[in-house]
Each structure stands twice: as C-alpha cells, then as structure tokens.
Amino acid sequence: MPNPFTPTAGARPPVLIGRDAVLEDFRIALEDGPGAPGRLSLVTGARGVGKTVVLAELTEIARTTGWVTIDETATPGLLERVRLSAVRAFETLDLAPGKRRALTGFTVGRLGGAQFVPPPPPRSPGLREALExxxxxxxxxxxxxxxxxDEVHRKEIDDLRQIAATFQHLVREDRDVALVVAGLPSAVHDLLNDDVLTFLRRADRQTLADVPLDDVRVALSTTIAGSEVDITEEALDVATTATGGYPFMVQLVGYHVWRRADDGVIEVEAAAAGVAAAQVRLGSTVHEANLASLSAVDRTYLVAMAQDDGPSRTSAVAARMSRDMQYQNVYRDRLITAGIIKPAGHGLVDFAVPYLREYLRDHAARYEMQGRLTEE
Incomplete structure (x- = not known):
C-alpha cells in the first residue's frame, strides 16, 4: 500500500499531533461570536513546525461549521486575489444576484429604428465592499x-496593510469575520513592528513548538499499524528519539523508516537506516533553506556554535568569532528572532532545529569561506 507518511511542505500528515490547544482555541472563538480573541491570530514558528498544516486545519474547522473561507499566500497580487475570491464566493451563494440570469443587453425603440444598448460593465467593488x-x-x-x-513577509507589506485595515473596520462593526496569518518568526516580527499594522499587535499569537516525544511515539505507532506494517518496540524507540519532536522530521523519519520494512516488519537496523536517510533529506530541504536566508555573519555565528556538543556560551561564540559581546549580541538576537536558535539559560543558546549542528559541522568549510569573503 502507499507510504502513509507525508514529508512534503504543507502536506497534511496522517495524524496531527501537538496542536490540539491551537485548534480548540479557534473552535471556541468561532462559537463565541464577533470580538472573540481567537478570530484574529498570528501563527508562527520555525520552518517545518507545521504552520501551513495548522492553517489547513483551521480552514477545515470553519468549513465544517458553515463558514465561507478564503485561503491565500502572501505573494504578489495578494490583495486583488482576496478581493476576487470574495466576489466569486458571493456569486456562488444561493441568495446572490449572481445566481440569476445575467443581462446580456436590451433594445430600445426610437424613430427610424431600434438601438441596442449594451449592459453596464460588471461591477468591480473594492476589497471592503466585496467583503461586506x-x-x-x-x-x-x-x-x-x-x-x-500563509507565508507573510515584508515584501507584500502594502497589501497586508490594506487587508488588515479592512478587517479592522469589519471587527469594529461586529461582523462575523476571522483573519489568521502565518509566517516565520522574523517575518512576523517585521509585521508587528510596522507603524501601520498596529491592528495585528492585538492578535492572538500561536507559536508552534516541538511536539512531546510521547505524542510522537503514539503517532508513529498508530500510522504504521494502520498501514498493516509492524514495528518493534526498539525500532520505535530509535525512530521516535530521532525526530526530536520536530513535526517535519516526524514525517521524514516515518517515511524513510516505513520504506525499509522487511516482510512487513520494521526492525532496529531498518529504523537506523531510515533515520540516516531522513537526516540527509532534512539538510537539503530545511537546513539549506534556513541558511540561505541568513547573512554570512549569521552563518559564521552558527558555525561557531556548532563546535559545541550542546548549548553554547555566548562568550565562547564571541571569542571564536574574534568579536566583543556587544557585536555577538546583535547576531544572537537576530538568529533568535529568525527562529534558528533559542535561549538555553543565562548566557547560553542552542539550535532550535534538530540536526542543524551536525549539518553545519559537515559543511563548516563552505560557510566559513563565505564569511571570510564577506568580511574582505
């Protein structure tokens, strides 16, 4: 049978774990009516924690309760697409005039003959009018x-400003609306610090983190069993621990471990081989993308951290970079905001994404060279 795991960006997993509180908050917000805090939400977290999946689940909750939904991504033309989606949704409603026969034109009489009068051009309401x-x-x-x-960022700030302003008016008028946006921590940070988008500062913040390993174990076991494949307890331990609770890694590990079942059984050796394959895939799909979005100095900071087997002392990172603590603080804060690293105690930082340390060690020479070339 087909592999039950879905290690593709945005694909809905067979079992969604660790997000019950987020989904329940949204259900309650829909029930509580206009003004409920969960109706205006920001979903954020590092790459691979399942922001797009959560948006899809929220959409499904709204649809099952009879709501109309418009789902978009913050790419060029965002404002116009939302407007057009509202117009089309209105035209498909049973109560909408758009369901009636369209006027194609009419003829009026006059001396000497008749004159055909074309219909007026189709209305093109603005966003607020279309939503109302x-x-x-x-x-x-x-x-x-x-x-x-989804994937909000500063490049589409003008469209996001207009959409936020429109929803601010609708909320003020007690309309039955909800707006949920999702993005990386650095992108959400930019939006919240925009002088115009102050409306979003009052949104509920849902920061998606790693999932408890007990929940991961249940999800892996349930999904594998549902595909008529068995996994030994020892192999399940190996697979569960290897995920680090990182949602995308749960799907990657599950996918590669499942592929290595022998006669319908996954043994420890198969699990270890699957984990190794998942780590390679994680590097090419997540780590490369994360590092590509950073500056050369950001990457140099991470390479300095990768020398430690656990959390790094910020003083040691500064020394390895041959910089003072004030300089180090700037890049530490940037990387925390970006969701790449996280505080790990007083004067300590650690990687926020599993296996990034190992990936950097394997590619340290490349990133160190980039840093030196930038400084030169």
Whole structure:
C-alpha cells in the first residue's frame, strides 16, 4: 500500500499531533461570536513546525461549521486575489444576484429604428465592499468568513496593510469575520513592528513548538499499524528519539523508516537506516533553506556554535568569532528572532532545529569561506 507518511511542505500528515490547544482555541472563538480573541491570530514558528498544516486545519474547522473561507499566500497580487475570491464566493451563494440570469443587453425603440444598448460593465467593488457584500447573506444564515494568509513577509507589506485595515473596520462593526496569518518568526516580527499594522499587535499569537516525544511515539505507532506494517518496540524507540519532536522530521523519519520494512516488519537496523536517510533529506530541504536566508555573519555565528556538543556560551561564540559581546549580541538576537536558535539559560543558546549542528559541522568549510569573503 502507499507510504502513509507525508514529508512534503504543507502536506497534511496522517495524524496531527501537538496542536490540539491551537485548534480548540479557534473552535471556541468561532462559537463565541464577533470580538472573540481567537478570530484574529498570528501563527508562527520555525520552518517545518507545521504552520501551513495548522492553517489547513483551521480552514477545515470553519468549513465544517458553515463558514465561507478564503485561503491565500502572501505573494504578489495578494490583495486583488482576496478581493476576487470574495466576489466569486458571493456569486456562488444561493441568495446572490449572481445566481440569476445575467443581462446580456436590451433594445430600445426610437424613430427610424431600434438601438441596442449594451449592459453596464460588471461591477468591480473594492476589497471592503466585496467583503461586506459577501458577509450580508453569509451572516443571515448564521455563519461567517475566514481569511487565512500563509507565508507573510515584508515584501507584500502594502497589501497586508490594506487587508488588515479592512478587517479592522469589519471587527469594529461586529461582523462575523476571522483573519489568521502565518509566517516565520522574523517575518512576523517585521509585521508587528510596522507603524501601520498596529491592528495585528492585538492578535492572538500561536507559536508552534516541538511536539512531546510521547505524542510522537503514539503517532508513529498508530500510522504504521494502520498501514498493516509492524514495528518493534526498539525500532520505535530509535525512530521516535530521532525526530526530536520536530513535526517535519516526524514525517521524514516515518517515511524513510516505513520504506525499509522487511516482510512487513520494521526492525532496529531498518529504523537506523531510515533515520540516516531522513537526516540527509532534512539538510537539503530545511537546513539549506534556513541558511540561505541568513547573512554570512549569521552563518559564521552558527558555525561557531556548532563546535559545541550542546548549548553554547555566548562568550565562547564571541571569542571564536574574534568579536566583543556587544557585536555577538546583535547576531544572537537576530538568529533568535529568525527562529534558528533559542535561549538555553543565562548566557547560553542552542539550535532550535534538530540536526542543524551536525549539518553545519559537515559543511563548516563552505560557510566559513563565505564569511571570510564577506568580511574582505
């Protein structure tokens, strides 16, 4: 049978774990009506923690309760796509005039013959008007409108400002609306510090973190058993521990371990081989993308951290970079904001994504050379 695991960005996993509180908060917000805090939310976290998956689950919750949903990604043309989606949604409603026969034109009589008068051009309401027009029949039937926007960032700041301003008006008018946006920690940080997007500062912040290993173990075991494959307890221990509770790694490990089942059974050796394959794949899909978005000095900081087997002392990192503590603090804060590293105690930092330390050790020469070339 097909592999039950889904290690693809944005793909919904067979079992969603560790997000019950986020989903329940949203369900309650829909029930509590306009003004409920969960109706305006920011979902953030490092790459691979499942932000897109959570958005999909929130959309499903809204749809099952009768809400109209618009799901978008913050790419060029965002504002216009949201507007058009609202117009099209209105036209598909049973109560919408758009369901009636469209006027193609009419003829009026006059001396000497008849004149064909074309219909007026189609209306093109702005975003606020389009959303208000859609909401009227939607609210009459006791539901509302959810808009989700994934991968928010500063490049689309103008469109995000207009969308936020429109929702601010709708919230002020007690309309049945919800807005949920998702992005990396650094992107969300930029939005919250924008002078115009102050509306979003009052949003519920849902920071997605790693999942407890006990939940990971249950998810792996349940998914594998559902595919008519067995896994030994020892192999399950190896697979569970290797994920580090990182949601994307759960799918990667599960996928590669499942592939190595022999006669329908996954033994320890197969689990170890699957984990090794998953680590390689994690480097090419997550670590490379994370590091590519950073400056050369950011990467130099991480290479300095990678010399330690556990949490790094910031004073040691500064010494390895031949810089003072004030200089080190700038890059430490940047990397924490980006969700690449995390505080690990007074004067300590650690990697926020599993196996990044090992990946950097394997590629240290490359990133050290980039850092030196930048300084020169």
């Amino acid at each position: 027009e859609l909401l009227s029949p939607v609210e009459e039937r006791g539901s509302g409108l959810l808009v989700t926007i």
